[in-house]
Amino acid sequence: MKKLSTVLLVIIACVLAAQSQSALPPAAQKAMNSIDAEKIRATVKYLADDSLMGRGTGQKGGDMAADWIAAQFKSYGLLPAGDEGTYFQEVNFYGITTDPAQTRFAFVPKSGPEIVLKFADDFMAMDQTHAQKSEIDAPIVFVGYGINAPEYKWDDYKGVDLKGKVLLMLVNEPPSDDMSFFKGRALTYYGRWTYKYEEAARRGAVGVMLVHKTEMASYGWEVVRNSWGGESSILRDDRDPKLKSAGWIQLEAARKLAQAAGMDLNNLLRDANSPTFKPVELPVRLKETIVSRVRPFASRNVVGKVKGSDAQAQQQAIMYTAHYDHLGIHANESGDNIYNGAADNATGCGILLELARVFAAAGEKPKRSVIFAAVTAEEQGLLGSKYLGQHPPVPAQNISLDLNYDDVQPLGEPQQLVVTGAERTSVYPLVEKVAKEFSLAIQPDDHPEAGHYYRSDHFSLARVGVPAFSVNEGALFKGHDLAWGEEKQRDYVAHRYHQPSDEYRADMDFSADAKLAKFGLVLGWEAANQADLAGWQTGDEFEKARKGQ
Ligand SMILES: [Zn+2]
Numbered sequence: 173m174k175k176l177s178t179v180l181l182v183i184i185a186c187v188l189a190a191q192s193q194s195a196l197p198p199a200a201q202k203a204m205n206s207i208d209a210e211k212i213r214a215t216v217k218y219l220a221d222d223s224l225m226g227r228g229t230g231q232k233g234g235d236m237a238a239d240w241i242a243a244q245f246k247s248y249g250l251l252p253a254g255d256e257g258t259y260f261q262e263v264n265f266y267g268i269t270t271d272p273a274q275t276r277f278a279f280v281p282k283s284g285p286e287i288v289l290k291f292a293d294d295f296m297a298m299d300q301t302h303a304q305k306s307e308i309d310a311p312i313v314f315v316g317y318g319i320n321a322p323e324y325k326w327d328d329y330k331g332v333d334l335k336g337k338v339l340l341m342l343v344n345e346p347p348s349d350d351m352s353f354f355k356g357r358a359l360t361y362y363g364r365w366t367y368k369y370e371e372a373a374r375r376g377a378v379g380v381m382l383v384h385k386t387e388m389a390s391y392g393w394e395v396v397r398n399s400w401g402g403e404s405s406i407l408r409d410d411r412d413p414k415l416k417s418a419g420w421i422q423l424e425a426a427r428k429l430a431q432a433a434g435m436d437l438n439n440l441l442r443d444a445n446s447p448t449f450k451p452v453e454l455p456v457r458l459k460e461t462i463v464s465r466v467r468p469f470a471s472r473n474v475v476g477k478v479k480g481s482d483a484q485a486q487q488q489a490i491m492y493t494a495h496y497d498h499l500g501i502h503a504n505e506s507g508d509n510i511y512n513g514a515a516d517n518a519t520g521c522g523i524l525l526e527l528a529r530v531f532a533a534a535g536e537k538p539k540r541s542v543i544f545a546a547v548t549a550e551e552q553g554l555l556g557s558k559y560l561g562q563h564p565p566v567p568a569q570n571i572s573l574d575l576n577y578d579d580v581q582p583l584g585e586p587q588q589l590v591v592t593g594a595e596r597t598s599v600y601p602l603v604e605k606v607a608k609e610f611s612l613a614i615q616p617d618d619h620p621e622a623g624h625y626y627r628s629d630h631f632s633l634a635r636v637g638v639p640a641f642s643v644n645e646g647a648l649f650k651g652h653d654l655a656w657g658e659e660k661q662r663d664y665v666a667h668r669y670h671q672p673s674d675e676y677r678a679d680m681d682f683s684a685d686a687k688l689a690k691f692g693l694v695l696g697w698e699a700a701n702q703a704d705l706a707g708w709q710t711g712d713e714f715e716k717a718r719k720g721q
Contacts, residue, residue: 199536200697209686212522220514220676228500229549230469241474248532250476253565260472263559264408266302267467274463281432282455296400297419306416308460314340314452316444319362332451335376338458358620379417383426405552471548478531482539488570489541490700494520494577495550508672520577523689538700557632572706573699574640576630582680588646592617597639599706615646637718639706
């Protein structure tokens with residue numbers, strides 16, 4: 173008996189030892205150890221310099237950054253993975269500005285006087301078709317939340333034909349605390365306004381009016397007005413169908429519209445919360461003339477590759493992404509008007525370049541290939557990465573994982589890891605294992621209702637099915653308490669985020685960025701060697717895309 177238990181103990185000890193032993197090959201270990209915080213600093217210092225003029229998309233500084241990143245890729249010995257044997261993927265855009273003076277927007281009821289709305293005060297609208305002038309004269313249909321989500325057994329459309337119509341809908345998603353229903357309080361992609369426009373366009377609608385209700389949108393009308401009042405950018409070669417009028421209306425305008433239709437807005441809002449809701453056609457048409465200034469411009473993604481070591485698996489890849497663009501120069505602002513974007517996102521570029529350098533230098537490569545993409549136009553709405561997702565260097569089904577880096581604050585050695593969305597992928601057990609090896613505690617998302625997952629470049633890869641998430645730090649740093657880190661984050665958001673003051677400073681401590689680069693290297697290397705390609709959990713909103721459905 174005693175002997176048997178000894179044998180058992182030995183077996184258990186062996187199994188435990190095998191589990192805790194890292195699968196990391198010596199070449200990877202060496203690559204990881206050569207990651208250098210000071211090289212990340214040098215990249216941030218260069219990209220955030222005033223001479224790069226804030227790296228605006230379609231501006232000279234953005235082009236300079238792209239050229240410089242490509243030169244780094246070349247110096248490391250990365251293979252070009254862009255257009256026609258270059259490191260560049262050309263991305264074409266239209267900048268669109270609605271002309272308030274010539275745009276007219278009116279509700280025309282079957283009986284009674286028409287109601288003319290005022291641009292910026294009552295409504296905002298943008299023509300996604302990049303026409304200089306579009307005319308709409310179409311019936312308005314209220315479609316509730318405008319969501320079709322089979323996995324939650326929710327369909328606001330109920331098969332109603334909406335071709336040529338204008339859809340009135342609510343932002344967000346049906347309220348719930350039940351995690352199995354639209355992930356409870358967390359915002360899923362169905363709640364984002366981008367989804368709503370896309371779904372309406374797929375159904376052949378010509379326009380969308382989102383009803384703005386502050387407590388539902390989680391931001392005021394001024395935010396809608398400010399972010400929609402200037403130029404918006406769209407991809408020229410976007411495969412998704414487009415709306416002639418993608419817009420918002422103020423709650424009070426929606427109330428007037430309901431009144432003109434002989435209906436009560438509160439009842440409509442209430443009915444939208446029922447799964448048996450059906451689209452309601454109002455006896456009111458939208459008559460709109462939308463006039464736009466259209467400015468074509470181009471920018472580039474920078475894409476390089478390290479070929480995998482396995483003859484078969486090298487057709488597949490893992491990917492690292494970071495956006496290099498920022499807000500450029502705001503010529504009409506006085507004083508310092510260069511938006512340097514040191515933290516956002518020269519830091520991510522510093523990490524991306526350091527990963528590229530050490531992967532390329534490694535004496536032995538992982539089985540799958542490794543793609544490095546510095547993307548443009550993140551600040552315009554994730555457009556560079558959207559183009560990358562639609563035109564990946566290898567088919568999206570063959571990309572096992574995308575790790576994205578965006579705004580990794582150089583605050584010293586992090587003790588916490590934020591990898592929101594990772595838990596939805598089959599890579600998660602590996603993420604947990606590697607996090608443990610780095611003594612990084614995985615932090616849950618503090619504000620799942622804000623939908624952060626849909627606001628950085630990894631999302632562009634997720635929507636074409638690639639398991640993807642961003643790697644960032646929490647608020648706890650070595651030698652400090654949590655309050656210190658939280659105060660640093662608050663200070664950044666209040667005083668530097670998307671402001672000219674997001675500049676390089678000599679006292680920045682890039683050990684944060686180096687640690688997360690090392691974490692990403694180990695995770696990526698192991699993912700590149702895993703037997704099976706990664707996927708999404710059953711029932712996840714991105715599972716369909718992964719399966720090519
Ligand atoms: Zn960013």
